[in-house]
Amino acid sequence: MNILHLDTYTEKSNLSWPHYNMHKELLRQGHNSIILSAKGDVEEKEIIILNRGSILPYFGISRFVRKIFFEIVKKNKDNYFYPGWNLDFIKAKQIYEKVPFKPDIIITYWTEFAFNERLIYKLSKRYNAPVLCFLLDMAPMTGGCHYAFECTSYQEKCGKCPALRSKKENDISRKTWNFKDEYINKTNISYIACSSTLVTQASKSSLIKNKKIYKLMLGVNEDIFRPQDKEKAKIDFGISNDKKVIFFGAASLSEKRKGFSYLIEALEILAKQTKQDNIIILVAGKNIGELNIPFKYKYLGYLKNEEELAKAYQASDLFVCPSLEDSGPMMINQAVMSGRPVVSFDMGVAPDLVHTGKTGYRAKLKDTTDFARGIEMILNLSEDQWIEMSKNCRKLAFESCALSNQTDRLHEIIGKIIK
Numbered sequence: 001m002n003i004l005h006l007d008t009y010t011e012k013s014n015l016s017w018p019h020y021n022m023h024k025e026l027l028r029q030g031h032n033s034i035i036l037s038a039k040g041d042v043e044e045k046e047i048i049i050l051n052r053g054s055i056l057p058y059f060g061i062s063r064f065v066r067k068i069f070f071e072i073v074k075k076n077k078d079n080y081f082y083p084g085w086n087l088d089f090i091k092a093k094q095i096y097e098k099v100p101f102k103p104d105i106i107i108t109y110w111t112e113f114a115f116n117e118r119l120i121y122k123l124s125k126r127y128n129a130p131v132l133c134f135l136l137d138m139a140p141m142t143g144g145c146h147y148a149f150e151c152t153s154y155q156e157k158c159g160k161c162p163a164l165r166s167k168k169e170n171d172i173s174r175k176t177w178n179f180k181d182e183y184i185n186k187t188n189i190s191y192i193a194c195s196s197t198l199v200t201q202a203s204k205s206s207l208i209k210n211k212k213i214y215k216l217m218l219g220v221n222e223d224i225f226r227p228q229d230k231e232k233a234k235i236d237f238g239i240s241n242d243k244k245v246i247f248f249g250a251a252s253l254s255e256k257r258k259g260f261s262y263l264i265e266a267l268e269i270l271a272k273q274t275k276q277d278n279i280i281i282l283v284a285g286k287n288i289g290e291l292n293i294p295f296k297y298k299y300l301g302y303l304k305n306e307e308e309l310a311k312a313y314q315a316s317d318l319f320v321c322p323s324l325e326d327s328g329p330m331m332i333n334q335a336v337m338s339g340r341p342v343v344s345f346d347m348g349v350a351p352d353l354v355h356t357g358k359t360g361y362r363a364k365l366k367d368t369t370d371f372a373r374g375i376e377m378i379l380n381l382s383e384d385q386w387i388e389m390s391k392n393c394r395k396l397a398f399e400s401c402a403l404s405n406q407t408d409r410l411h412e413i414i415g416k417i418i419k
Helices: 018-028 057-074 092-098 117-127 172-186 196-204 230-236 260-271 306-314 330-337 368-379 383-401 403-418
Strands: 002-010 032-040 047-051 105-108 131-135 189-193 213-215 244-252 279-286 296-301 318-321 342-345 360-363
Touching (some): 002 117, 018 032, 018 403, 047 092, 092 117, 105 403, 117 131, 117 172, 131 403, 189 196, 189 403, 196 213, 244 306, 244 330, 260 368, 279 306, 306 330, 318 330, 318 368, 330 342, 330 383, 342 368, 360 368
Parallel strands (some): 002 032, 002 105, 032 047, 105 131, 131 189, 189 213, 244 279, 244 318, 279 296, 318 342
């Protein structure tokens, strides 16, 4: 089977992205698989990068437009609204000239700032190939928001967008919705939602609810993210075995939706009711500066590959995810696959993988007291209880998101679409 994957970035700094993992597994199964990305630095014969320079010409313009948009019009990029009207910089002809085969199917992942609905429609029509879109966030089903938060306008036609502080029906969100609707209706496209939360959101979206929606958890490499001896892993980080290790990470800790301030509040509650000298926090992420954490912590920086990230999970007694709005995060999948209990708010993929008392603790959204209660529960498990919970995590993750199994399931879905 000939499979073309479209994703905006394919970079060495993050090869755990879904499109790369799926691509490599499909190659292993004997398929002809090609990734085409607008930007990246990976040098593999099955990966086509349109520009390997530091700045793409169209990215430069796009970034400038977005800068003006955020600073003058929107003034609050934490709402994650990105309109589609500045995405005409990649032409279909560029792709025709680069792709060495006629795809049987086109799979799209995170395509913002590079591949819009009109371009995807043109490719589908040119190749007479159906499209399968991975919903990695809400962007494909809204008039511009990647995360709708409490807004339900995406269930209608957007307009009066709270992210834009707009009072107009025909604002940018409505115009973006109209643009997407025109081309989605003309395209033979199906969708994959990577969590139960996204399935629910997609089934309510006025843009895509009439399209076929499949559920497929994001795959995790079970050979890399696997349970290992905690004592040995702790030694690798210079942590004594008598310490309880709480791991937290995010690509950017400054994003409000990642809930870092809620984690701090929960840890302050925890500090009042437990010993502080036997707990250490492992923190991974970019440019976080000094942290006001009421426990000793070890900053790991930005972990550049899956092997480094897997070691952090293996050294921990639990992983904490204070995200308030998320379509994953993928780190929950990875933690559970590593056999590590998770404490998370009730959002994103947590309803699928974080089951209180079995694989961790799912706290009420934004309830830091409940979140602290969950951390304390995991820390107070006996060794036998912890081992049993670790086994539960690995078993559920293997059933739900082992990469090899997920690729087989993806192949089944592709077969149904093509048939």
